[in-house]
Amino acid sequence: MGRAPCCEKEKVKKGPWSPEEDEKLKSYIHLHGTVSNWIALPHKIGLKRCGKSCRLRWLNYLRPNIKHGGFSEEEDNIICSLFISIGSRWSIIAAQLPGRTDNDIKNYWNTRLKKKLLGTPKQYFSNINKLSYHGDSRGTAQALTNSAIERLQLQMQLQQSTFSFNNASTLWPPMSVEEVKVARTGQLANNNHVDGASCSVATPTLEGYAMNCTLMKSPTVSSGSMELGRLEDGGGRRGVEFVKEMDGSKESLYWWGYDFDAKSGGATKLWETAASVDVQLEGIFKDFEQLSHSL
DNA sequence: AACTCTTCCAACCGCGGGACT
DNA sequence: GAGTCCCGCGGTTGGAAGAGT
Numbered sequence: 034m035g036r037a038p039c040c041e042k043e044k045v046k047k048g049p050w051s052p053e054e055d056e057k058l059k060s061y062i063h064l065h066g067t068v069s070n071w072i073a074l075p076h077k078i079g080l081k082r083c084g085k086s087c088r089l090r091w092l093n094y095l096r097p098n099i100k101h102g103g104f105s106e107e108e109d110n111i112i113c114s115l116f117i118s119i120g121s122r123w124s125i126i127a128a129q130l131p132g133r134t135d136n137d138i139k140n141y142w143n144t145r146l147k148k149k150l151l152g153t154p155k156q157y158f159s160n161i162n163k164l165s166y167h168g169d170s171r172g173t174a175q176a177l178t179n180s181a182i183e184r185l186q187l188q189m190q191l192q193q194s195t196f197s198f199n200n201a202s203t204l205w206p207p208m209s210v211e212e213v214k215v216a217r218t219g220q221l222a223n224n225n226h227v228d229g230a231s232c233s234v235a236t237p238t239l240e241g242y243a244m245n246c247t248l249m250k251s252p253t254v255s256s257g258s259m260e261l262g263r264l265e266d267g268g269g270r271r272g273v274e275f276v277k278e279m280d281g282s283k284e285s286l287y288w289w290g291y292d293f294d295a296k297s298g299g300a301t302k303l304w305e306t307a308a309s310v311d312v313q314l315e316g317i318f319k320d321f322e323q324l325s326h327s328l
Numbered sequence: 329a330a331c332t333c334t335t336c337c338a339a340c341c342g343c344g345g346g347a348c349t
Numbered sequence: 350g351a352g353t354c355c356c357g358c359g360g361t362t363g364g365a366a367g368a369g370t
Contacts, residue, residue, distance in 0.1 A: 124358060140337050
């Protein structure tokens with residue numbers, strides 16, 4: 034029944050690999066080609082390592098044609114766009130970048146690219162903490178994963194430098210942008226599945242605005258509420274919070290002004306000054322209010 | 329010079345799914 | 350069919366190196 038354990042953990046060496054260990058591993062693989070059983074390999078070549086460790090060392094470091102560091106702008110773009118589409122599926126992303134390993138890309142994303150595109154770690158974690166807190170009393174509204182939040186932020190930052198509810202399709206119920214537009218204007222179209230929409234006028238609250246909304250999409254009617262709130266973290270960074278609760282499903286989106294990072298040269302910046310942040314935020318709130326009037 | 333803080337990345341850990349017995 | 354193991358993956362950690370004070 035079953036198999037013997039892969040290795041005795043207390044007898045295996047951990048930590049950085051020595052040149053001698055590397056050489057043993059490389060020699061074996063060059064001689065025998067592919068490894069059919071990584072767990073058995075260390076015993077065969079006299080290494081006091083776990084098979085998993087050998088595999089990792091080979092795949093991430095010793096394998097021929099591996100590139101380390103020096104990511105090009107084109108590679109940045111590929112990583113960025115794939116991250117938006119599929120999230121942290123590093124092995125899939127690595128498959129699109131010859132010579133790069135999933136570990137390398139993961140490290141590069143976590144240490145550099147994420148900061149370059151989404152802001153400094155301090156800003157980023159402040160954002161994560163606020164967003165992760167969301168959940169209702171029944172616990173059905175699960176917190177978004179960090180990866181999902183990053184993807185949303187990245188998508189929003191790359192889509193446009195000015196934010197508008199008119200074209201922020203991700204904020205709306207699962208309908209096409211066209212359907213939402215029709216719903217918002219209340220126009221009925223013969224060949225359209227959207228019948229109309231109604232919303233209460235956005236009511237100013239202490240933190241922003243709130244409104245109730247009903248969207249009719251044959252044969253179903255979606256109803257719920259939307260809230261727009263102001264955000265400010267400890268470091269004076271400002272942003273907006275949009276919470277949509279539609280048909281029992283709750284979604285939260287955050288959109289932060291991006292602080293210009295003078296030290297790093299500030300890769301992507303949306304709002305360069307505190308004043309422009311205020312202008313943008315006011316625009317978003319006006320946009321939300323107008324939306325409620327037009328529905 | 330000495331200490332602390334930050335950045336970076338190699339390596340480890342734990343898990344899920346499929347393979348094996 | 351059940352129990353166990355192996356592989357591959359993503360998340361996390363530890364420590365070296367560099368930067369700042």
